[in-house]
Amino acid sequence: MKIIGTGLSGLVGSRIVELNPGIEFVEISLEKGIDLLDLSSLEQVFINNPDAPAVLHLAAFTDTNVAWSQNQDKSGSCYQVNVVGTQNIVDLCKKYDKYLIHISTDFVFDGTKDGKYTEEDSPNPIEWYGETKYFAEKVILDSGIKSSILRITFPYRSNHDSKKDIVRKIIDGFKAGKLYPQWTDHFTTPTFIDDIASAVKYFIEHQPSGIFHLAGSSSQSPYEMCLLIADVFGFDRNIVVQSTLADYVKSLPEGSRPWQHNLSMDNTKITSLGIKMKTLREGLEEMKKQLEL
Ligand SMILES: NC(=O)c1ccc[n+]([C@@H]2O[C@H](COP(=O)([O-])OP(=O)(O)OC[C@H]3O[C@@H](n4cnc5c(N)ncnc54)[C@H](OP(=O)(O)O)[C@@H]3O)[C@@H](O)[C@H]2O)c1
Known part of the structure; x- marks a missing residue:
């Protein structure tokens, strides 16, 4: 099976490639000399690969703080990569029927929701x-193209030197004895990237349509x-000090990036396809095993 992919060098994409050796990924990346914003070199990939039935699109501008410094700037790299780049991919998927x-x-x-976000909830980015x-x-x-939108949330994995995820940042904090005070009023749904990799294989093979919350189970x-x-991991839990996001936000200068308080995500829809998503405890235990190998 051959798949055209973007963002395959990133935190999430590189693990999807690693865990799916049976899939031949045709990589679109700056490193390969193909910019999402360069329509003609992008199109060449589609022309050269008529036998690839699907495109996996991960590439994005992902630095949320730098993104905020470009707020509402449609000529900025965040809008260009995330929106114009996606438009280019969509146009080519339409033209080449992918x-x-x-x-x-x-x-x-x-x-702001009191409870977990489902696919039925209306987005309202802040x-x-x-x-x-x-x-x-x-x-x-x-x-109108045949597509699935997989919303992933706080992805983490055992290793990836070029970008630290939330779990590895905390582990580094414990190891260095420098753990910041931790918020008690902010909720997220970390997702083990190995589960994302298995789910993507399912989507490649079965091509379901729609929006899915590809999120962890806790x-x-x-x-x-x-x-x-x-x-x-056997660290001293007594060194963890409590703080609140509410206090942190109060301490920020005016015009700072807004923060979402509750990003608890419901994964019932994706798990009903038979896709198993780990709880954070299960993901950490698997991570520990992988790191001991
Ligand atoms: N990380 C998270 O916490 C998180 C959470 C939720 C959702 N997501 C989503 O998950 C996806 C993957 O995130 P990630 O954290 O794995 O990303 P990442 O590590 O920041 O990597 C970004 C990827 O995008 C590629 N890219 C950026 N600009 C490009 C351009 N102009 N042309 C071609 N490729 C370009 C990069 O390729 P080069 O290496 O060639 O520059 C790289 O492979 C993104 O869509 C992101 O929005 C991430």
């Missing part, structure tokens, strides 16, 4: 990265996350 698997984010939500990712979702839905605050990490 199924698109698009990777999106929980940051399309405003974080910062620029999330807004551009939501624009990208709309580009796909408006195009949501917790960063404070609770630290306690779990301490328990699984």
